[in-house]
Amino acid sequence: MRTLEHPEPETLRLETVLAALADPVRLRIVRQLAGGHEDQACIAFELPVTKSTSTHHFRVLRESGVITQHYRGTAILSNLRAQVLNERFPGLLDAVLRADAQA
Template identity: 70%
Template sequence: MGPARSLEHPTPEQMSLDSILSALADPVRRTIVAQLAGGHDDQACIAFALPVSKSTSTHHFRVLREAGIISQQYRGTSILNGLRTEELNLRFPGLLDAVLAAN
């Protein structure tokens, strides 16, 4: 068995307000964030009923990960998604709560 695959995630210091707000400007991405906030962590991409194609869905998850909003970890052939609540609240206190309340 080879090494575990991993995906790049920005550190809290690398998170920028512009990239986070840009990522959250899309309603599909806000839906993903709201589902992660309302459920348990480590939800597979297929657990999200999104009104877009699989390739577009993959793009939305990548934008959220690259902005630092979600974490993605491989488990077998699935990618599990989690909201980076603690890191976001440390870097931008209150931002995530405000976005979720407005959604």
């Protein structure tokens, strides 16, 4: 079974998470995950970038610890690590999403 690497919660760094969330495309992905259901396939996102660039954005979010991804068949499904982020950086995710909604 194929697996993807994810950082452990205690290794998440604030500057890495903030850098991942600073990009408008990645923030759009996070916003959709926050407002949707779990296990969203990459194809469920309408992004204004090519497939390879989209793959890059998902990888940055995963490697920074913002999302988890796993394979189901040939599809890669994504989940927002809201609980992990809230435990590690209380209020950060809510503040970022509120600020984005007001922009």
